[in-house]
Amino acid sequence: MTVEYARKLDEKDELAHFKDEFYLLENKIYMDGNSLGLLSKRAEQTLAELLGTWKNLGIDGWTEGEHPWFYLSEKVGEQMAPLVGGQKEEVIATGSTTTNLHQLVAAFYEPAGKRTKILADELNFPSDIYALKSQLELKGYSPDEHLIRVKSHDGRFLKEEDIVAAMTDEVALIVLPAVLYRSGQILNIEYLTQEANKRGIPIGFDLCHSIGAIPHHLHKDGVDFAFWCTYKHLNGGPGSVAGLFVHEKHFGKAPGLAGWFGSDKSAQFDMSHTMTPSSHAGAFQIGTPHVLSLAPVIGALELFEEATIEKVRKKSFALTDYFLQLIDQELNGFGFTVGNPVDETRGGHILLEHKEAARICKALKQDGVIPDFRAPDGIRLAPVALYNTFEDVWHTVQILKSIMKERRYEQFENKRGIVA
Numbered sequence: 001m002t003v004e005y006a007r008k009l010d011e012k013d014e015l016a017h018f019k020d021e022f023y024l025l026e027n028k029i030y031m032d033g034n035s036l037g038l039l040s041k042r043a044e045q046t047l048a049e050l051l052g053t054w055k056n057l058g059i060d061g062w063t064e065g066e067h068p069w070f071y072l073s074e075k076v077g078e079q080m081a082p083l084v085g086g087q088k089e090e091v092i093a094t095g096s097t098t099t100n101l102h103q104l105v106a107a108f109y110e111p112a113g114k115r116t117k118i119l120a121d122e123l124n125f126p127s128d129i130y131a132l133k134s135q136l137e138l139k140g141y142s143p144d145e146h147l148i149r150v151k152s153h154d155g156r157f158l159k160e161e162d163i164v165a166a167m168t169d170e171v172a173l174i175v176l177p178a179v180l181y182r183s184g185q186i187l188n189i190e191y192l193t194q195e196a197n198k199r200g201i202p203i204g205f206d207l208c209h210s211i212g213a214i215p216h217h218l219h220k221d222g223v224d225f226a227f228w229c230t231y232k233h234l235n236g237g238p239g240s241v242a243g244l245f246v247h248e249k250h251f252g253k254a255p256g257l258a259g260w261f262g263s264d265k266s267a268q269f270d271m272s273h274t275m276t277p278s279s280h281a282g283a284f285q286i287g288t289p290h291v292l293s294l295a296p297v298i299g300a301l302e303l304f305e306e307a308t309i310e311k312v313r314k315k316s317f318a319l320t321d322y323f324l325q326l327i328d329q330e331l332n333g334f335g336f337t338v339g340n341p342v343d344e345t346r347g348g349h350i351l352l353e354h355k356e357a358a359r360i361c362k363a364l365k366q367d368g369v370i371p372d373f374r375a376p377d378g379i380r381l382a383p384v385a386l387y388n389t390f391e392d393v394w395h396t397v398q399i400l401k402s403i404m405k406e407r408r409y410e411q412f413e414n415k416r417g418i419v420a
């Protein structure tokens with residue numbers, strides 16, 4: 001396969017023009033959009049607009065200006081709703097992934113009788129596990145006995161049948177990722193939710209690696225709750241405000257961790273000591289929104305509104321498909337193992353496993369490719385539909401091949417850096 005073939009694919013790409021919306025890093029191929037998406041001009045613009053309302057209106061920015069801050073969390077929630085398949089009242093922009101998980105578990109984990117356990121999985125992201133353990137401890141349960149982690153057979157994937165088999169009458173809550181952060185496996189939300197609903201167990205999903213990469217149908221699927229960050233595939237910026245979904249069937253449920261921004265908007269400034277909660281997902285907010293970390297998300301999401309998540313997924317899948325073909329043809333015999341699903345259950349990134357992964361990543365960086373190392377042996381590479389090209393994928397594989405051929409990774413230590 002030649003670079004000309006990659007260029008032909010780029011010519012036929014109907015999302016190609018979105019690349020011009022982003023600040024691409026000079027002389028770099030960015031393959032790390034699943035960890036931190038790049039800055040877009042729109043995101044920069046909405047951030048500048050909100051700085052402007054602070055500058056020009058002071059406190060009146062809460063209710064005036066183009067994006068009044070008081071209603072911004074709801075507005076961004078509405079923008080995110082199509083990405084998760086939620087109704088607009090079911091989605092709110094607030095907190096961070098981990099604080100939202102705490103908030104939702106505090107509300108949905110209601111141990112009673114012999115139903116006291118939380119069901120998760122052994123491949124989950126550490127922060128989610130820390131949060132679940134601390135929530136168990138807060139309710140007086142030992143995490144060693146009460147946190148069930150479904151096992152993986154190969155350290156990469158989970159089997160839905162194993163998860164369903166673990167949905168016993170001792171389980172009070174289920175929390176799972178929609179896309180596994182390492183292998184990129186997509187779990188079948190519809191099926192898992194059906195099985196959980198049948199057994200009367202509330203189920204929630206972490207969408208950190210799926211939102212902005214694959215479509216979701218949380219409302220239709222009957223998912224009880226979900227939460228996600230906005231700085232990965234959504235390109236909201238470092239530490240941008242996260243999101244959560246609470247199904248309409250739970251409207252009126254008390255938030256686990258109450259705060260005045262969960263109030264009904266018209267009652268919030270009554271300053272009463274009795275809270276009048278919002279009648280929708282907004283009830284799960286806690287304090288004053290981080291307006292300047294919410295501002296870029298407005299612009300970043302406009303790009304998804306224009307591109308549509310269906311087209312983003314279609315291109316993303318074609319990019320990873322092309323990636324896998326090239327890996328198969330060009331990287332044979334260098335000791336790589338493909339650690340992501342190769343079928344339609346793969347999310348938005350590739351996982352290459354190699355015992356020298358840490359220093360291969362350093363060599364890639366030296367040669368202008370930005371990968372993502374995940375200990376102990378994972379190289380994650382995410383060709384992002386909105387700003388990566390088929391040609392980027394082609395170059396990435398060629399560079400990787402020359403690093404392996406010439407063993408250029410040997411000049412580095414096989415140890416990870418602090419962040420990746």
Ligand SMILES: *Cc1c(COP(=O)(O)O)cnc(C)c1O
Pocket residue numbers: 096097098099125127128177181206208209229
């Ligand atoms: C990125 C990520 C997080 C990060 O949580 P923060 O609260 O934003 O730091 C948590 N869980 C998963 C699965 C993630 O991918």
